Amino acid sequence: MHPTARRGERGFTLLETAVVLMLVSAGLIAFVTLGPRPPRAHAAALSFSAAIAETRALAMANAGVPEPGGPSTGATLSVVQTETSSIAYVYRSRPIPGSAPLVRDAGLPPFHLGAVLTLPNATKAPQPFSIFVSSAGYASIAPNFAYDPREQQTLPSDPGCDETGVVAITATAGNVAESHPLECRFTAFAADVPLDAATLATANASIARRAPIVPSGPRLPQ
Secondary structure, eight states, X not given: OOHHHHHHHHHHHHHHHHHHHHHHHHHHHHHHHHSOOOOHHHHHXXXXXXXXXXXXXXXXXXXXXXXXXXXXXXXXXXXXXXXSOEEEEEEESOSSTTSOOOEEOTTSOOEEOSSEEEOOOSSXXXXXXXXXXXXXXXXXXXXXXXXXXXXXXXXXXXXXXXXXXXXXXXXXXXXXXXEEEEETTTTEEOTTOOOOHHHHHHHHHHHHTSOOOOOOOBOOOO
């Protein structure tokens, strides 16, 4: 074969290889940008799990630390509802008698969850709720209660956990919903453990039997 032809063949092969590499790179970029992503409900459950872990760490780190108005007695994770999603706020201390007034922790910005997080409830409308974590790392649940720093309300006592020690929390985004357990003893939310229908039904009935929580009213500044 003529040497010139061989040089031409080599040049064509290099050009073809460059084109193929460009196409593969473009495909990878498209896959990363537009490829499959986890459902928003599951992503919200993972974010909520992180929020609970941060709240527990704060509660245990600040055990007995003096605050204006009293000692810190743990931490609070308060979940409020918007039209399309939930927002979780982390506060130092718990709104119970003898505790310091709650203060937003400066190191933990609000968790915008991107889906609606709810406890089991008898109404279709999403309700607020709060999770109180003691300085020992134990969680208690306050359905239909979201702490409002403008009101500085307190509860008569710590509401405790569900009688089973496990509370079901559901993340909903559009038509997709998934429920996961919150274990009160360790304040651990298992975002990778789905609840079956039977367990969820038991959780619904248990929460429904709980008496409503009535705050004691605005607390005077101290």
